[in-house]
Amino acid sequence: MNVETIGNWAGATWNALDAANGTLTVKGLKKATKLKEKELYAAIGWLAREGKLNVEENEADIVVTLA
Numbered sequence: 001m002n003v004e005t006i007g008n009w010a011g012a013t014w015n016a017l018d019a020a021n022g023t024l025t026v027k028g029l030k031k032a033t034k035l036k037e038k039e040l041y042a043a044i045g046w047l048a049r050e051g052k053l054n055v056e057e058n059e060a061d062i063v064v065t066l067a
Contacts, residue, residue: 009035009043014052014066022066029064 016032017024024032032038044064047053054065 006042006046008038010046011032013040013043013064014047017053017064017066023051023063025061025063 010066012035013029020028020032022065026040028043029035029044030037033043035042035043041057044055047056051067053067054057056063
């Protein structure tokens with residue numbers, strides 16, 4: 001795995017969130033992107049570090065929204 005690959009996962013994650021009006025759960029993101037869990041979390045970390053999304057935990061799941 002290299003930086004370019006993680007960047008591609010991040011792009012797929014951002015596009016899925018954009019198509020869903022900016023908010024999805026991790027479960028919804030996995031379904032929308034077809035990424036494996038570790039790939040999705042790498043993408044979320046990438047985007048969060050860049051300040052492009054917010055991550056919140058509720059009682060049932062983790063909710064990810066575009067910043």
